[in-house]
Amino acid sequence: MDTFLLLLAPALAATINAGTPLMLAAFGLLVNEKAGVLNLGAEGMMLLAAISGFAVTVGTGSATLGFIAGALGGMAAAAFFAVMVLWLNTNQYATGLALSIFGAGLSAFVGIPYTGISLKSTSMAIPVLSKIPFVGPVLFNHHPMVYIALVLCATLAWFLNHSRTGLVLRAAGESPESAHALGYNVRMIRLAAILFGGACCGLAGAYLALVYTPLWQEGMTAGKGWIALALTTFACWKPWRVVAGALLFGGVTILQLNLQGLGVAVPSQIMAMLPYVATIVVLALISRNPDWIRLNIPASLGKNFNPNSA
């Protein structure tokens, strides 16, 4: 039993580590989508943020500055998206795709000098708590961003469901016409949501490059931005279910790595398919019941709103 627990603790800790970037990105996308904006550029924002954060950390030696740079990088990319979608009225799907393609291209281009550098992995053991057997190493020996993500989740759950501003944000996603008629500036609400989404995806990208791997590699997000997009659907747009979903996917990722480590005789490529296949399976299961989605999906998701023609 003891050896089992000894093996389990690092696996659980690694699950949390792998789930955190998915969580962070999905929180941002959730707020986007609650405001009626679908940003398929998550992958691109994460990549741009990852390289911004990594470059700044390599340059300054400070992970904190790296995270700030990551968040700003994500926001800058999101601002671009926002101007196109909100002011130029471009199609949200196409613009998001453009951001993903552009982000992948630009990050690969500027990231070349940083390929091959690796950073020291940083985690923060919380005094006393991290000494608790089993629970300590699993829960209390992580990078501070892990705890920030959880605080963010609690804040979001409160903000969306119990605050007036949260109600207005949801109104912009359910019925922008009504919100506009009531005198709210839908464009500004959506701008704020998109920028917040960019910052969150930025933190997620920075977490990948600074904590999770920690190195820069072209296309290193490997679909995590898209998985985060799937997570918001999986979670029926509820923050706490995002946490559950992110940990589930983190767990699948770690399971896959651990089984390889234990020498299970399944080829590594087949194991590496697991997170992607899991995403498909989970999406199929959740979408199977149309009522779940229909009751929870923001009614105007993906639809542009132009105040001038309202």
Added chain:
Amino acid sequence: MLKLEPRAAPSQLMSYLSPVLAVLLTTLCGALLFALLGKNPLAGLSVFFWEPIRNVRGWTEIGVKCTPLILCAIGYAICYRSSIMSIGAEGMLVAGAIGGGGMALALDHGNNGGAGAIALVIVAGMLAGMAWASITALLKDRFNTNEILVSLMLVYVAQLLLGYLITGPWRDPMGFNFPQSKMFSSGFLLPTLVPTTRLNLGFVFAVLAALLGWVFLSRSFAGFRLQVGGMAPLAARYAGFSQRKALWTTLLISGAAAGLAGVIETIGPVGQLVLSMSPGYGFAAIIVAYVGRLHPIGILFSSFIMALFYIGGELAQSRLGLPNAITGVFQGMLLFFLLGADVLIAYRIRWSK
């Protein structure tokens, strides 16, 4: 101040001019980018827009790059016109490479081959691409699963599957453990159109596919039904056009086309199965489809631009010492500028005080 003012009716002229404007703006920003990197902007641009078309070899290389772009983009155009948002042609392309490559490996005994064998290989590749696309269609049909996410996830799965096959069962026994299959013997390779170049019969298939796509979309009732479903779903339902049929038709067509692209790469310029069968053709084709106005003939033109970007990226590496990844920057810029320029279809710019 500049102000956007809605036009009374969308401008047909602007919808044709917008891609041209997008290419010009991309070129301009490209020149700026070269200047920022400390390179002569003119030298940089000539690598992208002059060097590739200077001689016959350059033109044939453009044809080689255009082939998979056209095929994947035709599939996207048909999907997008029916409001099916697949973005997974890259996965279908890899599936096509696996299907076609597998068939070629099974048949290839050195001195056999010929037209019949090649036809079998091509059919296998197209069927594999269709099978891959049908996963997305089936899940959307049965479970209402989002086709954007599923088709994208399947890209990663297809690439990993290919990786498994060529490091495992299909690895070249003489290949020094490199992750690749054996080279196919000459009887299994597509004949070249211009001797000593890589331009092959696949290019002819691609152009034929574009013509077929055009006939399908603008001259057939089936194509008309699909587009009504895309533009006015309620009208399509009222007319009794099946949404499900549209889903399956569009995805199977795009799977067949992308699968064909994959098999052409396999038994064409590459000649074996390797880890990266495509430098992101399946994703670049999204841009090709949009820049080509989701029109098969427009796609022929836009694939040419995208091919220039690919070759320009390769040349930028050898001539200017710039990383190949610059291609991706150009591709992304092009789509952004196109979407931005498309604003002018519905709006005009006015000065107002």
